[in-house]
Amino acid sequence: MDFLGNVTAALPAYWTPLWVTIGATVGGSLFALLVAFALGLMAGSRFLLLRGVARTVIEFFRGTSLVVQLFWFVVVLPLALQIRFDAVIVIAILALGMNYGAYAAEVVRGAIAAVPPGQLEACTALSFTYWQKMRLVVIPQAWPEMIPPLSTLAILLLKGSSLVSLVSLADLTFQAQVLGRRPDQEMLFHLGLILVVYFILSYLIATGMRFLERRAKRGLGQEPPKKSALARPVPVEVQSAAAAAVER
Amino acid sequence: MGWNWETAQELWPLLMEGLRILLLVTLISSLIALALGLVVALTDRSAPRAVTMPLFAVMEFIRNTPVLVQAVFVWTAVTMWLGTAASPMWTGAIVLGVHYASYTAEAYRAGIDGIPKGQWEAITALSLPKPRAWIAVLLPQALRRSTPALGNYVIALFKEVPILSAIGVTEMVRQVDGYAGLNYTGALEGFTIAGLIFLVVSYPVALLMRKLEKRLAN
Amino acid sequence: MVHFENVVKRFGDLEVLQGLNFQVQPGERVTLIGPSGSGKTTILRLIMTLEQVTDGVIWVEGEPLSHMRKGERLVAANEAHQRQVRKKIGMVFQQFNLFPNMRVLRNITEAPVHVLGQSKEQAHTRAKELLELVGLSDKADAYPSQLSGGQQQRVAIARSLAMSPDILLLDEVTSALDPELVADVLDLLKDIAQSTDITMLIVTHEMGFARDVSDRVMMFDRGVIVEDGPPSQVMGDPEHERTRSFLKAVLGESQG
Numbered sequence: 172m173d174f175l176g177n178v179t180a181a182l183p184a185y186w187t188p189l190w191v192t193i194g195a196t197v198g199g200s201l202f203a204l205l206v207a208f209a210l211g212l213m214a215g216s217r218f219l220l221l222r223g224v225a226r227t228v229i230e231f232f233r234g235t236s237l238v239v240q241l242f243w244f245v246v247v248l249p250l251a252l253q254i255r256f257d258a259v260i261v262i263a264i265l266a267l268g269m270n271y272g273a274y275a276a277e278v279v280r281g282a283i284a285a286v287p288p289g290q291l292e293a294c295t296a297l298s299f300t301y302w303q304k305m306r307l308v309v310i311p312q313a314w315p316e317m318i319p320p321l322s323t324l325a326i327l328l329l330k331g332s333s334l335v336s337l338v339s340l341a342d343l344t345f346q347a348q349v350l351g352r353r354p355d356q357e358m359l360f361h362l363g364l365i366l367v368v369y370f371i372l373s374y375l376i377a378t379g380m381r382f383l384e385r386r387a388k389r390g391l392g393q394e395p396p397k398k399s400a401l402a403r404p405v406p407v408e409v410q411s412a413a414a415a416a417v418e419r
Numbered sequence: 420m421g422w423n424w425e426t427a428q429e430l431w432p433l434l435m436e437g438l439r440i441l442l443l444v445t446l447i448s449s450l451i452a453l454a455l456g457l458v459v460a461l462t463d464r465s466a467p468r469a470v471t472m473p474l475f476a477v478m479e480f481i482r483n484t485p486v487l488v489q490a491v492f493v494w495t496a497v498t499m500w501l502g503t504a505a506s507p508m509w510t511g512a513i514v515l516g517v518h519y520a521s522y523t524a525e526a527y528r529a530g531i532d533g534i535p536k537g538q539w540e541a542i543t544a545l546s547l548p549k550p551r552a553w554i555a556v557l558l559p560q561a562l563r564r565s566t567p568a569l570g571n572y573v574i575a576l577f578k579e580v581p582i583l584s585a586i587g588v589t590e591m592v593r594q595v596d597g598y599a600g601l602n603y604t605g606a607l608e609g610f611t612i613a614g615l616i617f618l619v620v621s622y623p624v625a626l627l628m629r630k631l632e633k634r635l636a637n
Numbered sequence: 638m639v640h641f642e643n644v645v646k647r648f649g650d651l652e653v654l655q656g657l658n659f660q661v662q663p664g665e666r667v668t669l670i671g672p673s674g675s676g677k678t679t680i681l682r683l684i685m686t687l688e689q690v691t692d693g694v695i696w697v698e699g700e701p702l703s704h705m706r707k708g709e710r711l712v713a714a715n716e717a718h719q720r721q722v723r724k725k726i727g728m729v730f731q732q733f734n735l736f737p738n739m740r741v742l743r744n745i746t747e748a749p750v751h752v753l754g755q756s757k758e759q760a761h762t763r764a765k766e767l768l769e770l771v772g773l774s775d776k777a778d779a780y781p782s783q784l785s786g787g788q789q790q791r792v793a794i795a796r797s798l799a800m801s802p803d804i805l806l807l808d809e810v811t812s813a814l815d816p817e818l819v820a821d822v823l824d825l826l827k828d829i830a831q832s833t834d835i836t837m838l839i840v841t842h843e844m845g846f847a848r849d850v851s852d853r854v855m856m857f858d859r860g861v862i863v864e865d866g867p868p869s870q871v872m873g874d875p876e877h878e879r880t881r882s883f884l885k886a887v888l889g890e891s892q893g
Contacts, residue, residue, distance in 0.1 A: 337582075
């Protein structure tokens, strides 16, 4: 058995799965951001109905497991849409986006609630409409505060994307197990290799988000933070609960 | 292929068996995560850099890679080492516990960092010995601050146990998947009920943690 | 111009204003004085629609502010109506409330462009003029966090003037400033008072400023007007014991 020859020959087979992982992560993150702003604005609304709808959706997707949601989407979406549904990547993006979007919605709501009330009063004094207030003043100020917890969530989403292998989407995790097959040295190599790849992807996300944060903070005339790229994780649920407490 | 109550009924005992294993794994993993996290946080404060730097690197690596891959990796390694298939449940529970220790360590650390400076000064002023200071003064305060975060990590861990179905832990998702594979039906019912069970178990705990967090914030 | 008709404001059980009546004429400069908790700031916040009246009606330029006409009757105002009426009103806050995400110039042009529909150039030109007026032409590209408190407040004044308000509300505009920065801001406001005919309602503890700027001083205590008249009378020769003791306390404080 030529170990080195085998594993080297296998490497090109990772090219497509790498892009499936990146696609699911980027697609899922963008969809999650959309969901987060929609639900987050609704959850901070004056109207009880909007708040109620948002809260229900948020609690539902946070309370049920992502793995279950993924399987559930795979079963239910084709049923609900009355079609044979082969694009598992779309389902993966939907499930990842809804799940992490629900967590991110709390981040969005919390950061918006933390904008000082004086800012809102100034908007009133200048006769801004709700959307002008949000677009011109509130969201630009809340955005830098959102980035660190969103960065934590994006890395969680990257890790969560490995679950799509459970519904037979050929991502990195799936490919490593296909190439490994038996519990031997080769399999261990493949798994170790993709662990390193995931770590590098995490690092890239963290670096990118740090860059965004610096830019956003500069946009507020603040000194950007100087930390290493992979900083401490911000516990997302706790962070939002704290913001809720401040809001009261 | 709509909703079928009979199928749901047939699935129920399987789901309950899955839930039992789910809770068992959650318990073992949580204990590991809570204990190991504390050890890591305390080591990080007191050990020399030659120890803390590699420890930090290992924790970073664990935290930033998927638990699914970690579980398969460790299971493969242990199986090779033993020469026979490793126990999926124990392997899975330990991997999940260690994975979450990389998070709880940060929660403990934040709790310790949040202790007011005056407390440390008072300890010095009273010449309290270090072990005593930690047990009587510092840890009780740190734990109080860390509790909501720790609780939330336990909930998160609970919801990630189904990932271990990949190495054959027969929790709820694996049970439903097995049933659906044999009978070509039951996926809709099984996954829906499994989701609701997750919600019913985790939501009250989540509410409790939020309440606690609010109380601590005031 | 501004007319309070039996205005009541309660916060829970606390009745801050108890059936308040007064009128302010166009171009008049009115200073509200009185101990803290007497309801002065609440009056400004009601006019700016930051608070809603519990009972009674506030009129601005003959239009009901707290209410709107529905045939003969008055019904509680909705957001659209309030937005319409309050375009004529500007406010300068104690804590400045500049937008930290925008540079100074954009803080000033934002509302004229987005609310009044001015062109960017138009708003830009006007903002430059206003910055010159407040003596901060060189700070147009700075962020608020890079300015001192006094500078921030001068920008805030420019920002409110950019909306060309008929009525300007000044809510303890120097209270958050370091003592040495107060004079600049007050001098600026005196200039504005002299060079325009904007109606002003002022809440301040700066008695000298109040005397110089106002046509009229109203002394409040526990939500009612105790004394109302020209500054020479209210501050120089107060009729009421409560006004006397208040003035004594404030003046004593500013000397000490």
